[in-house]
Amino acid sequence: xxxxxxxxxxxxxxxxxxxxxxxxxxxxxxxxxxxxxxxxxxxxxxxxxxxxxxxxxxxxxxxxxxxxxxxxxxxxxxxxxxxxxxxxxxxxxxxxxxxxxxxxxxxxxxxxxxxxxxxxxxxxxxxxxxxxxxxxxxxxxxxxxxxxxxxxxxxxxxxxxxxxxxxxxxxxxxxxxxxxxxxxxxxxxxxxxxxxxxxxxxxxxxxxxx
Numbered sequence: 081x082x083x084x085x086x087x088x089x090x091x092x093x094x095x096x097x098x099x100x101x102x103x104x105x106x107x108x109x110x111x112x113x114x115x116x117x118x119x120x121x122x123x124x125x126x127x128x129x130x131x132x133x134x135x136x137x138x139x140x141x142x143x144x145x146x147x148x149x150x151x152x153x154x155x156x157x158x159x160x161x162x163x164x165x166x167x168x169x170x171x172x173x174x175x176x177x178x179x180x181x182x183x184x185x186x187x188x189x190x191x192x193x194x195x196x197x198x199x200x201x202x203x204x205x206x207x208x209x210x211x212x213x214x215x216x217x218x219x220x221x222x223x224x225x226x227x228x229x230x231x232x233x234x235x236x237x238x239x240x241x242x243x244x245x246x247x248x249x250x251x252x253x254x255x256x257x258x259x260x261x262x263x264x265x266x267x268x269x270x271x272x273x274x275x276x277x278x279x280x281x282x283x284x285x286x287x288x289x290x
Contacts, residue, residue: 094233095192144216151263204220
């Protein structure tokens, strides 16, 4: 299965969760993430689908950067909860949440259906320009980042509304586990990650990727 198919599968899983009545019922309630309402978090989850037309319809002049370079540049990665990069992410989510639960889920579902054929037809060297960052990734690397976001935030949203976290496909599991492991090693070094995964008696307190 290609990353394009894996991403679409993760997006379909997200649409299913967004459509759960528990999400609509708690839309204006606080979520499991600090300073995010359930609606804002749900809209942030949906943004991982909503952003696809933008990155395919916008072009940049720069050569694409690598996947780990993307996270090295992204301001939100090392920003605090109240720093502007993360405040801006929450603000955008809350603004998108004004559409309401039903419309947010419907729009996400429409885009997934629309892009099933579009993504399959894109050439292998297709780029994805992210105007909110100012740089490009290969389309496939971009979809790796979105698959991780979809999977992580499905868990956040499910926990927020008290429903089971939807299971990720085996392919999405591999994509997300590899990416988060690489980011954890980048942040902490190999030895702490190695110990956390193989030596409980020497495991550090955290190997969180972010």
